Amino acid sequence: MRLLTHNMLSSNVKGVVNGFPLRLEASTWVEKEVDFNADFLRSVFPKIDWPALFGASQTVGYVALPESADASMLESEDFLKKFHHALLEIHVEEGALVCPETGRRFPINKGIPNMLLNEDEV
Amino acid sequence: MPINPPFVGSIESPAASSTSKQVGSEFYIPFPISRCQSLKLRLSKVMFPRGADIRLVSSHPEVYEPCDDSFALVDALLADRGNLLNHQARFCMEIGCGSGYIITSLAIILGKENSGIHYFTSDINPYATRVTQRTLDAHGVHAEIINTDIASGLQKRLVGMMDVIVVNPPYVPTPEEEVSCEGITASWAGGYNGRTVIDRILPVVDELLSDSGWLYMVTLTANNPSEICLLMRKRGFASRIVVQRSTEEESLHVIKFWREGVDDVKDGNITSSLGTWFGTK
Numbered sequence: 001m002r003l004l005t006h007n008m009l010s011s012n013v014k015g016v017v018n019g020f021p022l023r024l025e026a027s028t029w030v031e032k033e034v035d036f037n038a039d040f041l042r043s044v045f046p047k048i049d050w051p052a053l054f055g056a057s058q059t060v061g062y063v064a065l066p067e068s069a070d071a072s073m074l075e076s077e078d079f080l081k082k083f084h085h086a087l088l089e090i091h092v093e094e095g096a097l098v099c100p101e102t103g104r105r106f107p108i109n110k111g112i113p114n115m116l117l118n119e120d121e122v
Numbered sequence: 123m124p125i126n127p128p129f130v131g132s133i134e135s136p137a138a139s140s141t142s143k144q145v146g147s148e149f150y151i152p153f154p155i156s157r158c159q160s161l162k163l164r165l166s167k168v169m170f171p172r173g174a175d176i177r178l179v180s181s182h183p184e185v186y187e188p189c190d191d192s193f194a195l196v197d198a199l200l201a202d203r204g205n206l207l208n209h210q211a212r213f214c215m216e217i218g219c220g221s222g223y224i225i226t227s228l229a230i231i232l233g234k235e236n237s238g239i240h241y242f243t244s245d246i247n248p249y250a251t252r253v254t255q256r257t258l259d260a261h262g263v264h265a266e267i268i269n270t271d272i273a274s275g276l277q278k279r280l281v282g283m284m285d286v287i288v289v290n291p292p293y294v295p296t297p298e299e300e301v302s303c304e305g306i307t308a309s310w311a312g313g314y315n316g317r318t319v320i321d322r323i324l325p326v327v328d329e330l331l332s333d334s335g336w337l338y339m340v341t342l343t344a345n346n347p348s349e350i351c352l353l354m355r356k357r358g359f360a361s362r363i364v365v366q367r368s369t370e371e372e373s374l375h376v377i378k379f380w381r382e383g384v385d386d387v388k389d390g391n392i393t394s395s396l397g398t399w400f401g402t403k
Contacts, residue, residue, distance in 0.1 A: 004240070005266045008279040012270075020279065034264075040238035043212060047283065106275075112251050112267050115275035 001092045001113050003056045007048055009113065011099035011106075013121045021052035022097035022106065024059045029095075034088040041083055042074050048087070057086040176226050180256040182249045186309035188223040190367060191340045191374055195290050196227045198338055198364040198376035203231060205387055206336075211239055211285035215330070216265075217272055217323060219243040220309060222254030224288055229263035232286075241265035242280075244273055246308050273326050284330040290340045292319045316345045324350070327379075328357050336386060337379040338364065347375050358382050 011019025050069050057065050064082045066073070073079040097106040097113055104121070107114050181187060199206065211232060216225040225243045232239055243265045245251050251269045258265055268276060292301070292309055293316040300311035301318045312318055320341070327337050337359075341347045351361045358381055365376040380386040 002266060005242070005268070008242075009268070009275050010278045012275040012277075037238040040212065040240070043238075047279075049279075110252065110255070112248075112255070112269055113275075114248065115268060115270035116246065116248075117271075117274070 001108055001111055002088055003053055003060075003090055003092075004044075004048075004087045005113070006056050006092070006097070007052050007087075009097060009106075009115065011101065011104065012115060012117060013099055013102050013104050014117075016099060016101045018101050019099055021049060021055065021100070023100060024056045024092070024095065024097060025105075026060050026092045026095035026108075028093040029060050030091050030093060031089050032091055034084070036081070036084050038077075038080055041080050041087070044087075045069075045071065045074060045083070053086060057090070060090050060092065062086055062090060176223050176230075176257065177260060180253045181221065182253050184247060184249045184305040185253045186220040186250070186306060188221055191290050191293075192220075192223050194365050194367050194374050194376050195224055195288060195338060195340050198378070199228060199231055199288070201364055202338075202378065206232060206286065209285060209334070209336070213240050213242065213280075213283050213332075214286040215242040215244075215273075215280075215284050215288075217244055217287065217289045217326075218250075218291060218309070219245045219254040219265075219267065220247075220250050220290070222250075222257030224290060225254065225265050226257050226261050226263055228286070228288060229258070229265060230261065242268070242276070244268045244270050244276070246271050247305065249305075250309075272323055273330060277326060277329055280330050282330070282332050285332050285335050286338075287327055287331060287335065288338045289323060289327075291323055292316070293340065293342050293345050295344050312345070316342060317350075320345060320350065321353075324354065324357075328359075331381070333381060334384050335381070339377055339379070341375050341377060343373045343375070347377060351377065351379075354379050355382075360386070362386075 006022070006024055009022055011022060013019065054065050054067055057063070062085065065086050066079075069079070069083075091111055092108055093111050095108045097108065098104070099106070214228060214232065216228065219225050225241060229241050241264065243254060244267070245254065246269070248269050251267045254265075254267055270276070273280065292312045294310040294312050295316040296311040296313060298313045298318065300307055301313045303311060312320065320339075331337060341350060354361060359379045360382045361377050361379045363375050364378045367374040378386065
């Protein structure tokens with residue numbers, strides 16, 4: 001699971017109002033190189049919740065991201081490279097995503113988050 | 123555990139394909155064959171030339187193996203390839219990845235991430251997510267896989283972001299209680315008129331598709347596709363059949379949906395949207 005995906009997941013437990021971001025717990029992660037595409041990064045930037053990305057990257061030990069970011073930083077190659085690395089090149093293999101409101105844990109196994117709910121949570 | 127004979131090939135145009143392959147012949151069913159299972163198997167035993175060959179590296183008795191409906195959907199993507207490549211999609215998704223055959227084909231057709239395209243896929247069946255991972259890996263393409271019901275958990279954040287969605291839904295008419303079964307049954311059990319899951323997928327697609335986004339979906343005649351198109355019309359979607367395959371008993375239709383007022387043909391010769399294909403039942 002990439003941090004891009006983490007940025008796109010929210011708690012689907014019934015009745016939850018503040019289900020984003022899910023708190024990331026990561027016990028195993030790997031880094032995999034992904035081709036750099038500045039256009040993609042610039043176009044996806046407005047959709048990214050930066051605090052969530054920042055928090056998740058801290059969790060996996062990538063501390064190079066600035067705590068806040070704005071569109072003007074997209075001119076900087078250095079910033080884009082860091083954004084690229086955090087968003088796409090870190091894969092959480094084992095861990096969990098935790099609902100901020102209910103504490104419900106969604107496990108991540110072999111890189112795949114499990115968002116299936118039990119009958120009483122739907 | 124069935125061993126799937128690997129078939130190796132490359133993407134070809136439908137007309138050029140000269141190989142057809144019987145699939146489903148080694149399909150292991152741990153339960154007595156029900157009417158719905160045998161319908162999907164009967165469809166799969168009809169030999170059609172396929173437009174794309176993906177090497178299957180993994181299988182599981184609880185995971186739906188590619189059949190003619192899968193091939194029809196990929197052939198539809200190939201038939202629409204020109205438009206798709208000009209579409210300049212950024213985010214693509216398959217709902218219900220199964221073996222990974224379709225999402226892998228889509229990624230090969232549209233291009234990898236160096237082109238700036240990113241793929242997501244989901245399946246309610248955890249075994250399917252693992253088989254899909256292996257299929258993707260074997261072909262050097264990447265998609266983010268989520269084990270979930272349709273797009274649950276992704277819906278809020280991915281609103282309006284998908285440029286292409288592909289779905290080969292559980293479309294077989296079955297008793298309603300089979301729809302909530304686990305395992306491979308989830309790949310075909312469609313409830314009354316085979317529409318129970320389709321009708322849950324369509325509102326999600328409406329949310330996830332971008333303004334210029336396209337949906338490709340497999341349907342049976344039994345699903346009442348003209349009614350589906352009418353329901354989508356009320357949501358502001360135009361539609362047309364891209365590929366149709368018929369047996370004695372049934373017809374498969376791969377339908378493309380796009381938001382009305384936006385062109386679905388991107389070849390430089392701008393035409394107005396083709397409108398709803400199904401006028402009458």
